[in-house]
Amino acid sequence: KQKTEWLHYYNIEFPINLVPDKRLKKDFSNLNSLLIDDTPVNIDQWRREGGVGILHTDTISTLGILKMYT
Secondary structure (H helix, E strand, C coil): CHHHHHHHHCCCCCCCCCCCCHHHHHHHCCCCCEEEECCHHHHHHHHHCCCEEEECCCHHHHHHHHHHCC
16 A cells, blocks of 8 residues: 555556565566666566566666666
């Protein structure tokens, strides 16, 4: 509920997947998927499954990395 409210508050409408358990995140990874997360193990698992994973440490760094993909 908290994440859904945050997305609505910031008017984020693109497709997202909210999973009930962090261990399941990797199941959504593929060549066309992106995960921004602050947990290194989630990023490592995501990348192993073929997706692009960005370890979020701070907003400026994350935005800088995202710019490299545009």
